[in-house]
Amino acid sequence: MSNDHPVFNGSSSYQMNNQVLPLSGHNLYGADQALQENIHINGGHWAEDELQRYGEVCGRPEMIERGYAANEFKPIFESHDRIGRRIDLVRYHPSYHQLMQLALSEGLHSSPWTDPRPGAHVARAAKNYLHSQLETGHGCPVTMTFASVPSIELNPEIAKEWIPKITNRGYDGSNRPYFEKSSLTIGMGMTEKQGGSDVRANTTTAVSISDGIYELLGHKWFMSAPMCDGFLILAQAPGGLSCFLVPRWKPDGTKNPLEIQRLKVKCGNVSNASSEMEIRGAFGWLIGEEGRGVSAIIKMVAITRFDCMVGSSAGQRQAVVQAIYNASKRKAFGQTLIDYPLMQNVLADLHLEVEGSLALTMRIARAMDQEQIEHEKMLLRLGAAVGKYWICKRSPHHAYEAMECLGGNGAIENFITARIYRDAPINAIWEGSGNIQAMDVLRAITKTPAAVSHWFDELGISRGIDTRFDKAVDNLRKELSDLNQFEYRARYIVDQMAITMQIHLLLQNNNEAVCDAFIKSRLENTGAHNTGCLPKGIDIETLLKRANPLVI
Known part of the structure; x- marks a missing residue:
């Protein structure tokens, strides 16, 4: 971490001075007085030892390098497999999966729900603050997974099966049905091309096919992290704009018709895949009540x-x-x-x-x-x-x-x-x-x-x-x-x-x-x-x- 000595580039006739070596090997929490003070003031003092430990983890050279690699090797979209079957697969660099594994193993997606003690959100926010300094793109599915729990709880039957897997501290990035996995991640689909933030202008429709089960048809202009296991999606049902949990795989094990049109080419957040998606009669469960989608x-x-x-x-x-x-x-x-x-x-x-x-x-x-x-x-x-x-x-x-x-x-x-x-x-x-x-x-x-x-x-x-x-x-x-x-x-x-x-x-x-x-x-x-x-x-x-x- 010092540039006091010359750095040789392999030639005996040239040496490089006054270039600063990369910063690594420092404790992100131990050197952050403002964070330490805010933790104590806001009731997260009990997490001090845990944050000291994680501050050291986030300063390790290999962790920092994963952030670089996840951005250098961007997600790749494959619409079909080698024999022509529609797969809608996004492939990520291993460093992306390693960062996801780290985040979920530390409970950044779940700790206030699984351990709801005083200061739980403060401690979780502090740990996320440290983790986010490594790389921000993979934080999108981590955040959506964390934030999905209160909404999914509006459907107790679905919540009983899904939430234990959502809050599990494991990570499974495999392309398999949700019922074969012990840990799940959740995405979100609200924005459509004609409405943007005006979600009440959404045109995606949902038709009931049985009690609490719907078929969705339409599009989403932004679907981030399309390899998540399920998505909370807004669509127009007979009773008005409603919220649905749409799995990537149907309960019968077949692929749900969520078809990625392309990945967005963004100025930043490039390690995270953001997609445009056509919804072609997809299976979904109603979350909350019809017409109460925004509330849900x-x-x-x-x-x-x-x-x-x-x-x-x-x-x-x-x-x-x-x-x-x-x-x-x-x-x-x-x-x-x-x-x-x-x-x-x-x-x-x-x-x-x-x-x-x-x-x-x-x-x-x-x-x-x-x-x-x-x-x-x-x-x-x-x-x-x-x-x-x-x-x-x-x-x-x-x-x-x-x-x-x-x-x-x-x-x-x-x-x-x-x-x-x-x-x-x-x-x-x-x-x-x-x-x-x-x-x-x-x-x-x-x-x-x-x-x-x-x-x-x-x-x-x-x-x-x-x-x-x-x-x-x-x-x-x-x-x-x-x-x-x-x-x-x-x-x-x-x-x-x-x-x-x-x-x-x-x-x-x-x-x-x-x-x-x-x-x-x-x-x-x-x-x-x-x-x-x-x-x-x-x-x-x-x-x-x-x-x-x-x-x-």
Whole structure:
């Protein structure tokens, strides 16, 4: 992890200096002070030893290499086998399956359901935060599998057979019927080409063929992870838009007619196969009631949106880790990059973003743990959409700035910063893009006024600690009470909700250096926030120590 010695390239006449060796062999949890603090504050302290162990696992060179290989060797689609039979098979590189095996063996798809103890969602989110820094694409089926459980429970008969296999910590990537396997993964099909986020415009139809069993006909414009064993799919039944569990293989062992048309060629998330699919009379079980499809699947959507927060926060952290590590080792114009005050400003600012993102993410995880409490339920109703909007939307620019800290190397595909940059927009777009999240917040505000009251109750916990924060909360209250052009102002309103909530949580975390820098840069700065524009008087040294992956 040092570049103090010259690196020889096999020639006695040439040696390479001042290139930074890849970062590996570090403990992702042990060097993350912000994560450690948020775990304890939000009730996950009992998982400390487990997270220390897994932080070391995620820093191993062989684990990091699996993330590279899964992205270099992309999924391959085979529509037919060698003798012409339709198989709709997607083949993945072994590293993809190894990462899936690791994720499921660690319970990232199941632990809060199988061990529902206080802080279970916090601990699971923290472990997922560490795991996501290895590679993000395979996280899609992990998240959907995890999020499917509350929806599938709406059909107790199906849940009895499927959920024990969904929550099993094994991984079986084989192309076999679900009843022959002991562990299953779940995908989701909502988006259609004519509707996008407007799922009520879906044209896929479902006709009942017996009690609780339907035949589906239509298409899906996005079906991620098409090798999952079953999919939660929305379709128009006689009673309205409904939710169905559609297995990849029928109960009689024959292939269900879910026909992949092609795999999407995406800017990021390339290790994960996303497909266009024709549904040609597929077998499916009704989940919930006819006409209640959105209600049946909304819990799954809420959880996947939360995991977008986790994944984007993890991407921010790994981007900072790479930037500060490189700046600590690389020299330019006679001194190490991190010794330049301007680079310190950039790195500290990048880290501040992680502090805010992580605080908000873990607070929402705590709300998920305590959803039976009305305050937590109402906080979750707004907080998941606010957090998904803000954290995911901030990540692409954050990734670019971190990439720039590595100079030309940062844009090269075999440096992880290039991958982080390509992946960064995906969470902001999937599971409801920015406008959808902002509109969801407005819908909650107008339909559930109690959620707003609870939001301000939460902010009120920190009232009186800092007058700048108090003023910001008062301004937010005025914004929310003004319904004039409410939709037009939606993004600005959600921005202010996110910033004030992050400040409140950082105030509760009680780190003066972080709070002061965050307030001065995110609250007092007027106009657009530009990375590396921290004002004078910031405790840069403390921020850089908290960011540095080699400081434990």
